[in-house]
Amino acid sequence: MAWYSQTWSWFEGEWLEGNPGIMGPRTHATWLASSVFDGARCFDGVMPDLDLHLGRVNRSAEGLGLKATMTVEAMTALAGEGVRKFAPGTALYIKPMYWAEADGLSTIMGDPETTKFCLCLFAAPMGDPGKGFSLTKGAYRRPTLETMPTDSKAGCLYPNNARILAEAKGRGFDNALVLDMLGNVAETGTSNIFLAKDGVVRTPVPNGTFLNGITRQRTIGLLRQDGVTVEETSLTYEDFLRADEIFSTGNYSKVMPIWKIDDRELPQGPLFRRARALYMDFAHARKG
Numbered sequence: 001m002a003w004y005s006q007t008w009s010w011f012e013g014e015w016l017e018g019n020p021g022i023m024g025p026r027t028h029a030t031w032l033a034s035s036v037f038d039g040a041r042c043f044d045g046v047m048p049d050l051d052l053h054l055g056r057v058n059r060s061a062e063g064l065g066l067k068a069t070m071t072v073e074a075m076t077a078l079a080g081e082g083v084r085k086f087a088p089g090t091a092l093y094i095k096p097m098y099w100a101e102a103d104g105l106s107t108i109m110g111d112p113e114t115t116k117f118c119l120c121l122f123a124a125p126m127g128d129p130g131k132g133f134s135l136t137k138g139a140y141r142r143p144t145l146e147t148m149p150t151d152s153k154a155g156c157l158y159p160n161n162a163r164i165l166a167e168a169k170g171r172g173f174d175n176a177l178v179l180d181m182l183g184n185v186a187e188t189g190t191s192n193i194f195l196a197k198d199g200v201v202r203t204p205v206p207n208g209t210f211l212n213g214i215t216r217q218r219t220i221g222l223l224r225q226d227g228v229t230v231e232e233t234s235l236t237y238e239d240f241l242r243a244d245e246i247f248s249t250g251n252y253s254k255v256m257p258i259w260k261i262d263d264r265e266l267p268q269g270p271l272f273r274r275a276r277a278l279y280m281d282f283a284h285a286r287k288g
Helices: 028-032 050-063 072-083 155-170 214-225 237-241 270-284
Strands: 007-011 014-017 035-037 040-042 092-100 115-123 133-137 175-179 185-188 192-197 200-204 230-233 245-250 254-261
Touching: 007 072, 028 092, 035 050, 035 155, 040 050, 040 072, 050 072, 050 092, 050 214, 072 092, 072 115, 155 175, 175 237, 185 192, 185 200, 185 237, 192 214, 192 237, 192 270, 200 214, 214 230, 214 245, 214 254, 214 270, 245 270, 254 270
Parallel strands: 133 175, 133 254, 200 230
Antiparallel strands: 007 014, 007 115, 035 092, 040 092, 092 115, 175 185, 192 200, 192 245, 245 254
C-alpha cells in the first residue's frame, strides 16, 4: 500500500495518478533546492482564497529566480479539473509547484528558462479544532531575508522547520514557537500564531523572517471587521506564557487552538472560537 493518500497531479499537459517520477538525479531542484510551492484547500465544496495562493506561488517563483509560466486563471481552471477526480466532499490539499530543471550560469544557479510546473492535489483531512496542539519554545530560529529567501514559500526553508518540530516532539510537544534572530516570536513550526490577552488579539508583526500568511491576513481582517482589536506587534515568548488564549492560522488546518504551552494548559477561549467561526463563515459564503 502506498504511503501517500489518493493523489492526482497535472504535469506537462496530462493528469497523472499517484506519485509519478517527475524529477531526476540531474534535476537542479533535486540536489540544489530550486523549488517553490504553495498550498490551498478544498473542503465542503469551497476553495477559500485559492487565487491568492496561486498568485503567491508565482511571486515565490520569481523570488527564487525561476520563471512563473502559469497564470492564476490557468491554474484555477486546472484546480477545478483536479477536484473533480476525487469523490465529492473529499478534503484536499492543492499544491502548485515550480522548480528549475537544469543548471544556469553555474551549477549552483538554476536556469529560469527550464522552469517546470506541476499542480498536485491529494486527499488530506482537515485538522480537528476540538484537539488543537501543544507548544514549547523552539530550539532553532528563523533566518532573515539576508540569509535565506524568507519572502518566498521555498522548499529550502523547510528542513529548518523539520528539525524544530523533531526537537519539540522529542520533548513531548506537538509544535514549537519559533523565535527570530532578535529573540521575538515569529511563528510556529507550521503556522502563524496569535495570542489573546484582556480581550485584545495580538500577533507577531511581519518583519521578513516569516511569511505573512494568507489565512493569517484573512483572519486579521475578519476579526477587525467584527469589532475585535487586533495588534501586529513584537511579542516575546513570555507574552505567550502570560496569554489568556493562543491560536494559530495556516492553510492546512485554518484556525486552530493551542491547548498547552510548556506545562500550562489553556482553555479553548472565546476569541479563538470567534476567529474560527468568522473564517468558516467567510469560506462557506463562497460556496457555488
